[in-house]
Amino acid sequence: GAVVSQHPSWVICKSGTSVKIECRSLDFQATTMFWYRQFPKQSLMLMATSNEGSKATYEQGVEKDKFLINHASLTLSTLTVTSAHPEDSSFYICSARLTGRLNEKLFFGSGTQLSVL
């Protein structure tokens, strides 16, 4: 099956610093990738849809200036948490869908656990 690689798996940073998370589709092209956030014992919350070559589409309540998304190629999307604060500590997961395929399952990255001190 398709593989989505996400790095880093975990990161600890000081408050005020920026953290970049990478999501790569290893064996397929993904014009669309998705970024989710999950707090402990809660569900995955869709943050934004990352579109290759264009601006990301953010869900209501998600600050686009804080969570910068870049999807520069068909295999790479990045999420940068700018000026991270302790409340940004969460499990961030990316996913991708095979290009042009409806009714198709999502392929998930392994997730990034972010802890902001």
Next chain:
Amino acid sequence: QKEVEQNSGPLSVPEGAIASLNCTYSDRGSQSFFWYRQYSGKSPELIMFIYSNGDKEDGRFTAQLNKASQYVSLLIRDSQPSDSATYLCAVDRGGGFKTIFGAGTRLFVKA
């Protein structure tokens, strides 16, 4: 109203029993329905997907979909302790590619 609703549980069943997990959704235009299993600290992994009304069986798992009632369920037969996890119901919004997740149901299978 949440787009995808699940009972958070925990649901506790003895080993070998049938576990029944339920989910309702609000968008009538939803086309695709998925069940994911998630272990603590890990990403979700797909268990089943279903598009048409009725039942779909895959090994010990059966997904059931009733679009008129906006209801989807997952049955796990012969439950094993390794099935203990959080099960996420996911729905593709009608007309788009966005997948929305329910809050998940925690399942405990007692040995």
